[in-house]
Amino acid sequence: MTGQLRLDDYLQRYSETAPEALAVAVAVDAIATAAIEIADLTGTGQLSDASGLTTGCNSDGDLQRDLDVRADAILRRCLGKAPIAALASEEMREPQIVDRAAKICVAIDPLDGSSNIDINMTVGTIFSILPAPDDLGTAFHQRGSAQLAAGFVTYGPQTSLVLTLGDGVDVFTLDRARSFRMARRGVQIPETADEFAINASNRRHWDAPVRAFVDECLAGVDGPANRNFNMRWVASLVAEAYRILTRGGVFLYPSDARPGYGDGRLRLTYEAHPMAFIMEQAGAAASTGRERILDLAAHNLHQRVPLIMGSQHEVRRVEELHCDPLLVASVSAPLFARRGFFRL
Numbered sequence: 001m002t003g004q005l006r007l008d009d010y011l012q013r014y015s016e017t018a019p020e021a022l023a024v025a026v027a028v029d030a031i032a033t034a035a036i037e038i039a040d041l042t043g044t045g046q047l048s049d050a051s052g053l054t055t056g057c058n059s060d061g062d063l064q065r066d067l068d069v070r071a072d073a074i075l076r077r078c079l080g081k082a083p084i085a086a087l088a089s090e091e092m093r094e095p096q097i098v099d100r101a102a103k104i105c106v107a108i109d110p111l112d113g114s115s116n117i118d119i120n121m122t123v124g125t126i127f128s129i130l131p132a133p134d135d136l137g138t139a140f141h142q143r144g145s146a147q148l149a150a151g152f153v154t155y156g157p158q159t160s161l162v163l164t165l166g167d168g169v170d171v172f173t174l175d176r177a178r179s180f181r182m183a184r185r186g187v188q189i190p191e192t193a194d195e196f197a198i199n200a201s202n203r204r205h206w207d208a209p210v211r212a213f214v215d216e217c218l219a220g221v222d223g224p225a226n227r228n229f230n231m232r233w234v235a236s237l238v239a240e241a242y243r244i245l246t247r248g249g250v251f252l253y254p255s256d257a258r259p260g261y262g263d264g265r266l267r268l269t270y271e272a273h274p275m276a277f278i279m280e281q282a283g284a285a286a287s288t289g290r291e292r293i294l295d296l297a298a299h300n301l302h303q304r305v306p307l308i309m310g311s312q313h314e315v316r317r318v319e320e321l322h323c324d325p326l327l328v329a330s331v332s333a334p335l336f337a338r339r340g341f342f343r344l
C-alpha cells in the first residue's frame with residue numbers, strides 16, 4: 001500500500017540504482033529533513049519568532065521576508081551534510097562551490113510564494129538536482145533535460161513532498177510521527193482540463209497570444225474552445241503545481257509589457273526547470289509558449305522565463321497561438337464567435 005512506504009526506505013532502494021543515485025538520495029533526504037523544520041516555522045506563524053515580514057531585497061531585487069532567509073539557512077545547513085559540488089539559491093547572489101569531488105549540484109527556491117506567508121496560505125520549497133560538470137562554473141547553465149531529480153514541498157493543510165527521480169512522479173505526505181510516507185504513486189496529469197490560472201490583473205500588459213488564449217477560456221461554450229473553464233490564482237507556484245498534479249489544468253506566468261517582466265517573473269533554474277521536469281514526468285507539458293522549458297539553459301543564475309505548464313492540450317493550444325498570428329486574429333474576431341455575426 002502506498003501509505004506504508006516511507007521516504008527514507010524509498011530513497012534507500014533508489015540509491016542502489018545508478019552511480020549518482022546515492023548522492024541524489026542523500027540530498028533529497030536532507031531537503032526532506034529541512035522541510036520538516038520549515039513546516040514547523042511556517043505552521044506556527046506569529047507564535048514563532050518568524051513573522052513573515054519583509055526584511056530587505058534579495059540579489060535579484062525581490063522583496064525578501066524573514067522566512068525566506070530562515071528557510072534558506074535551514075536548507076543550507078541540512079544540505080551541508082550531503083555530497084554536493086555546488087549549491088545555488090534564490091537567496092544567494094552567486095552559486096557556492098561546496099565540494100569539487102562531489103557528483104551533483106543542487107538549486108533551490110527555499111520559500112516559494114512568499115507573498116502568502118502572512119496570510120496563512122500555502123507556500124513551498126522547490127529544488128532541482130543536476131549532475132556536476134567538470135567545470136563547476138557551468139553547473140547551473142545546463143539544460144533542464146540534464147536534471148537527475150526535481151521536486152517541491154508544499155507547506156499547506158498538508159506538508160507534501162512531490163518528487164521525480166526521472167521515472168514518474170510520486171507524492172509523500174508528512175505524517176503526525178514526522179516522517180514522509182508515500183501518498184500517491186505515479187501521478188498522471190489529465191491530458192485536457194477545464195481550469196486555468198493566471199494573474200489577470202496584468203491583462204492589459206499581455207501579448208496578443210496570451211490574451212487570445214484567456215479570451216477563449218472566458219468565452220467558454222460560446223467560443224472556439226466549446227467548453228466552460230474555471231479559474232484559479234493562488235500566487236504560489238507550488239500550490240498551483242500541486243493542483244495541476246491533482247486535477248489537471250494550465251498555469252501561465254507569461255512575459256508581459258511591464259518593465260522587468262519581458263521574460264515573465266519566474267526563474268528558470270530553480271522554478272521553471274524543476275516544475276517542467278515534474279510536469280513532463282507526470283505526462284503534462286511546460287513551455288515558454290514557443291520553446292520547451294527543458295530545452296533551455298540559463299545564462300545567468302537568476303534568469304527569468306515565461307512559464308506555461310500543465311495539461312498537454314492547453315499548453316499546446318497556447319503554443320499554437322504563439323506560432324500563428326492568423327489564429328490569434330480569428331479568436332479575437334467577433335465574426336467567428338459562436339454567437340457572433342455568423343453563428344446566431
Ligand SMILES: O=P(O)(O)OC[C@H]1O[C@](O)(COP(=O)(O)O)[C@@H](O)[C@@H]1O
Pocket residue numbers: 062090109111112113114115199235236237238253265266
Ligand atoms: O504576485 P504575482 O506577480 O502574481 O506572482 C506570483 C508568483 O510569484 C512567486 O511567488 C515567485 O516566487 P517567490 O515567492 O519564490 O519569489 C510564485 O510562487 C507565484 O506564482
Ligand SMILES: [Mg+2]
Pocket residue numbers: 109111112113237271
Ligand atoms: Mg518562487
Ligand SMILES: [Mg+2]
Pocket residue numbers: 068090109110111112113114
Ligand atoms: Mg522564493
